[in-house]
Amino acid sequence: MANQEINTSGPEIPYGFCACGCGNKTTIGRLPPHSYNKFLKGHHMVGKVREDHPVWTGGRFINYQGYVMVLMPNHHRANPNGYVPEHIIVLEKHFNRPILPTEHPHHIDENKTNNHIGNLIVFKTASMHLSYHTRLRAFKKCGHWNWRKCRKCHKYHAPETICKPKTEKIKFREFLRNMLY
Numbered sequence: 642m643a644n645q646e647i648n649t650s651g652p653e654i655p656y657g658f659c660a661c662g663c664g665n666k667t668t669i670g671r672l673p674p675h676s677y678n679k680f681l682k683g684h685h686m687v688g689k690v691r692e693d694h695p696v697w698t699g700g701r702f703i704n705y706q707g708y709v710m711v712l713m714p715n716h717h718r719a720n721p722n723g724y725v726p727e728h729i730i731v732l733e734k735h736f737n738r739p740i741l742p743t744e745h746p747h748h749i750d751e752n753k754t755n756n757h758i759g760n761l762i763v764f765k766t767a768s769m770h771l772s773y774h775t776r777l778r779a780f781k782k783c784g785h786w787n788w789r790k791c792r793k794c795h796k797y798h799a800p801e802t803i804c805k806p807k808t809e810k811i812k813f814r815e816f817l818r819n820m821l822y
Contacts, residue, residue, distance in 0.1 A: 701727075707753040718742075728756045732763060745770040 659665045660679040667681055700712030702724075711730060714723030717739060728746050733739055735758050740746065745764045748755060764770040776786045783797040790796070791803050 700724075703754065709754050709756060728753075728761055731756050731758055732761055736763075743767075747773070 657666055659667050659681045661681075663681070665681055667679065702710055704710050704724075709727040710720075710724040711727050712723055713719055713725045713730070716725045716730075718729055719725050726746075728748070729740050732746055740763065743766060745767055747762050747764060747770060749760050749762060752760070764773065779788050779790065779797055780786050785797070785799070788797040788799055789803055791798050
C-alpha cells in the first residue's frame, strides 16, 4: 500500500486516481516527488452546494444587472434558481402585500444595491417608469422636466418651440385638385 492513499471519508482511492471516487485517472506531477493532483478539474467540490460550499455567501449575491439577489426558493417571484431581487422583498414588507409583476420598482439614487425603503419607489406600469426616466434624462441635460428631444437637431426644446419638419411634399389629392382647377 505504499503507492496508495487512503480516503478516510470513504473507500480506498488508488494512487493516481481522482479522490472524489469517480474512478478517472489524474495527472501525476513531477515536483515535489510523488505528488499528484488528487482531483480532476472541478471534482474537488462535488456534492458541496450552498451552505457546504467554502465560498457560500449566505444566499446573497449581485447578479449581472447589478441587483442584489436573495435566496428565497418559496417566494412567488423567485427565479428558477430560487433567488428574488432584494428590493422586491423590501417593498413587499413595507407595503405588507405582494408587488405585482406589472408594478416596477425604481431606485431613486440609481444605485441598484441601495435597497433602503427611503430609496425605493414603485411605478404602477412600465410606461410610467419609462416616462419618468425620459423626463429625468431631459432634466439632467437641459434643466427642464417637460422639454423634449428634437428628432431633427437632437437638442432639447420646449414642446411648443420644437423644430417642425419642413414638408415640401404635397399630398397626392391636393396635387390633383390643384391640377384640375
